[in-house]
Amino acid sequence: MDVIRHSVGILRKQLRGDSVSATKEELLQAVVAAVAGQMHGFYRGTLQPVVNGTGVVLHTNMGRAPLSPGALEVVVNTASYYNNLELDLATGERGSRYWHLEALLTRLTGAEAALVVNNNAAAVLLGLNTFAQGREVIVSRGQLVEIGGAFRIPEVMKSSGARLVEVGTTNKTYPADFEKALSEETALLFAAHTSNYKIVGFTREIGLSELVSLGKKHDIPVMLDLGSGILFDLSPWGLKEEPTVQASVSTGADIITFSGDKMLGGPQAGIIVGKKKYIEAMKRNQLLRALRVDKLILSALEGTLRAYLTTAPDQQIPVIRMLTATAVSLEKRSRVLCDRLIAVLTRYPAVERIAVTDLEDMVGGGAYPDHQIQGFGVEIQFRERLLEKVTRRLRMGNPAMITRTQDGKMLISIRTLLPEQEEQVVHLLDQALESLDAAAAKANE
Numbered sequence: 001m002d003v004i005r006h007s008v009g010i011l012r013k014q015l016r017g018d019s020v021s022a023t024k025e026e027l028l029q030a031v032v033a034a035v036a037g038q039m040h041g042f043y044r045g046t047l048q049p050v051v052n053g054t055g056v057v058l059h060t061n062m063g064r065a066p067l068s069p070g071a072l073e074v075v076v077n078t079a080s081y082y083n084n085l086e087l088d089l090a091t092g093e094r095g096s097r098y099w100h101l102e103a104l105l106t107r108l109t110g111a112e113a114a115l116v117v118n119n120n121a122a123a124v125l126l127g128l129n130t131f132a133q134g135r136e137v138i139v140s141r142g143q144l145v146e147i148g149g150a151f152r153i154p155e156v157m158k159s160s161g162a163r164l165v166e167v168g169t170t171n172k173t174y175p176a177d178f179e180k181a182l183s184e185e186t187a188l189l190f191a192a193h194t195s196n197y198k199i200v201g202f203t204r205e206i207g208l209s210e211l212v213s214l215g216k217k218h219d220i221p222v223m224l225d226l227g228s229g230i231l232f233d234l235s236p237w238g239l240k241e242e243p244t245v246q247a248s249v250s251t252g253a254d255i256i257t258f259s260g261d262k263m264l265g266g267p268q269a270g271i272i273v274g275k276k277k278y279i280e281a282m283k284r285n286q287l288l289r290a291l292r293v294d295k296l297i298l299s300a301l302e303g304t305l306r307a308y309l310t311t312a313p314d315q316q317i318p319v320i321r322m323l324t325a326t327a328v329s330l331e332k333r334s335r336v337l338c339d340r341l342i343a344v345l346t347r348y349p350a351v352e353r354i355a356v357t358d359l360e361d362m363v364g365g366g367a368y369p370d371h372q373i374q375g376f377g378v379e380i381q382f383r384e385r386l387l388e389k390v391t392r393r394l395r396m397g398n399p400a401m402i403t404r405t406q407d408g409k410m411l412i413s414i415r416t417l418l419p420e421q422e423e424q425v426v427h428l429l430d431q432a433l434e435s436l437d438a439a440a441a442k443a444n445e
């Protein structure tokens with residue numbers, strides 16, 4: 001009823017504004033169409049799949065990592081039933097939800113202990129609050145990062161109740177700068193991986209190993225906000241600048257935090273690995289109750305992590321598969337897509353040219369800011385400045401499709417398309433062009 005009233009209200013306003021007359025029949029039709037449109041929106045939901053043709057592998061606006069079928073299988077299998085989330089099956093007593101992934105995470109990273117919270121921001125908050133509330137945390141000025149606007153180290157520091165002590169300068173920080181700032185109040189030495197920017201030129205940043213020796217010498221824990229959380233070494237594919245989690249653990253850092261839905265390719269989560277006594281202290285912090293993860297996340301993360309142990313993650317995990325795809329295979333897939341598009345779309349006068357093109361893809365998600373990956377895809381040129389209209393129709397399509405625009409052309413990168421989406425791209429473009437044609441024909445009536 002509300003939907004009908006709302007639709008009639010909108011039409012009434014339109015009619016008043018346009019001062020057009022309409023027959024009873026036309027009005028009824030308009031109301032029916034408006035109601036159907038709204039109901040369609042309800043049934044389809046607002047959160048929906050999107051075909052990512054941008055070539056940006058980790059796009060926070062597009063939900064970061066698509067999950068692997070293996071991860072989804074675990075979610076369906078656990079969440080469709082009651083489960084042992086907090087039940088110790090061996091004793092029949094209350095168990096801990098944090099127990100489930102610990103063995104997997106310690107085995108994969110080499111750390112002594114592990115804990116999973118809602119996201120990496122929560123992990124950093126929990127660490128700072130547990131070890132440094134009301135005390136001091138020393139950080140290099142070159143690492144006071146902001147990630148995606150909502151996460152700023154100084155702000156998180158404030159929320160945690162820790163006092164920030166900045167040392168060094170934007171471009172140069174030495175171990176001696178940390179040493180000079182040490183005091184009775186120092187609770188933590190903090191390092192953040194500067195994942196979304198790079199300071200180049202005349203620079204010196206304190207290395208993690210240097211920080212760890214300093215921490216050992218003065219018996220102060222070292223915490224590292226690693227950000228991306230790479231478990232699978234991507235250096236053979238040219239992505240060498242970011243350290244793996246395993247490498248960071250082996251430096252001896254006490255607490256390391258990273259995201260579950262960036263380079264790891266899992267669900268949104270904050271993963272904390274490190275020395276047992278510190279992880280145990282974090283588990284005892286009341287704040288953890290507010291940051292705790294749900295069974296869906298734990299299931300999806302377990303399914304994702306298992307792929308790292310039992311199979312080749314570059315074949316199982318979509319994000320890793322996309323990042324390790326070779327230029328040869330991308331070009332080959334682009335040719336197939338291009339041929340299909342030519343076969344289906346050339347009947348539209350709006351389409352001027354369709355061709356395979358090389359393009360620059362990106363890792364995204366704040367990782368590898370200046371690293372472009374050689375990619376391939378299809379470029380489409382439209383007549384009469386129709387590019388914008390087609391782009392919009394694709395974005396509003398079902399499913400929605402996001403493309404790239406460059407030099408007046410539409411670019412569709414093949415890297416970020418899931419295999420089953422390649423044929424869908426043909427269909428979606430077909431639909432968009434057909435609806436544009438129909439709209440043009442109507443306007444000419």
Ligand SMILES: *Cc1c(COP(=O)(O)O)cnc(C)c1O
Pocket residue numbers: 119120121122145147151192193194195196225226227228258259260269270365366
């Ligand atoms: C992405 C990122 C964060 C925030 O992680 P979320 O999982 O999005 O909360 C924090 N620190 C660094 C260095 C990051 O790269």
